[in-house]
Amino acid sequence: MAAPRIQILPTHSEQFVQTFAPEPDAVQEEMTALAEERGDRFPGEASFPTVGHTVGGWLHQLASRPGIDRVFEFGSGFGYSAYWLARALDGSGELVLTERDQDELDLAREFVERGEFRASIRFEQGDARSIFERTTGDFDLVLLDHKNDEYPAAFETVADRLSTGGLLVADNVMTAAIIETEPLLAGLQNGTLSADTNAHTRGVFEFLQAVRTEPRFQTQLLPIGGGVAVSRHGGEIGDE
Ligand SMILES: C[S@@+](CC[C@H](N)C(=O)[O-])C[C@H]1O[C@@H](n2cnc3c(N)ncnc32)[C@H](O)[C@@H]1O
Known part of the structure; x- marks a missing residue:
């Protein structure tokens, strides 16, 4: 049983922090109400684990930076985080939502289409990593919010396809019902994780160790929501 x-x-x-986040619009208010109704699907969570308003506001801030056009999301659920990203993109923007559960993706499409955004938005059902591998070109912002034990593999897949200055954002790197926060922190401080931690905690640990030792990325953690890692792909001097 998850804690x-x-x-x-x-x-x-x-x-x-929330007083500075943009106001949710009427569609986002509906999504928040829906998340609250659906907590029973995720043991230990009070509601469906969307990123929430505070992290949503930060996603909007990050995706509003000049040069952020192509955005890819691993694990879109019913579209709450994607809606914040879509609000930030202009008419040249492109956003790819991915979700393995068709019912969630159908709901995401309904909600996001009601936003009447100018960016081009695609809804892809299936495994996020496989979908990413089928796309071409670099992305300017990639959000990981799917299964924590799949974060290390996702990092390997996206690391070479982030534009210079692009951002890799990962949610729930400090807490979630399935994350063992204290052992995770101890592991990051000592460099090794206790052998009896669960696979989700290990996934986050290995992901954070990979981004902090990969010289092309500079990473900072935002202690909001479930904890957010923001890794900027600095590239090598002279890279375009
Ligand atoms: C935490 S929820 C996403 C919440 C969403 N980002 C938001 O803030 O509204 C995680 C979602 O990832 C989906 N998921 C898990 N593993 C996946 C995978 N390998 N590929 C695509 N979706 C996945 C789950 O079905 C679930 O809906």
Whole structure:
């Protein structure tokens, strides 16, 4: 049985951050209500684990940076995080949502299409990594929010296909009902993870170790929501 997730930021601090996040629109309010109704699908979570308003506001901020045009999401659920990304993109933008569960993806399409965004938006059902491998060209922002034990493989797949200055953003790198936060922190401090941690915690650990030792990436962690890793692909001097 999963333990309830640890809240990493005191409630009042999360509220401070949220006062600066863009206001959710009416569709996003509906999505939040739906997430609350669907908590029973995820043991230990009070609601369907969308990124939530605070992280959504940050996704909007990151995707609004000049030069962010092509965006790819691993694990779109019913489209909450994708909706924040879509709000940030202009008419030259392209956003690919991926979701292995067809029902979730159908809901995502319904919600996101109601936003009438200018960017070109694709909805792809199946394994996110396989879908990424079938695409061509570099992406400017990739969001990982699928299965934590699949983060290391996802990093291997996307690392060479992020544009210079592009961002790899990963959610739930500090907490989630299935993440063992204290052993994860100890592992990051010591460089080794206790052998009895679960596969999801190990996935996050291996992912964070990979991004912090990969010289092409500079990574910082945002202690909001489930904890967000933002890795900027700096590239080598002279890269385009
Ligand atoms: C945490 S939820 C995503 C929430 C969404 N990003 C949001 O903030 O609204 C994770 C989703 O990833 C999907 N998923 C898990 N593994 C996947 C995979 N390998 N490929 C595509 N989707 C996957 C699950 O079905 C689930 O809907």
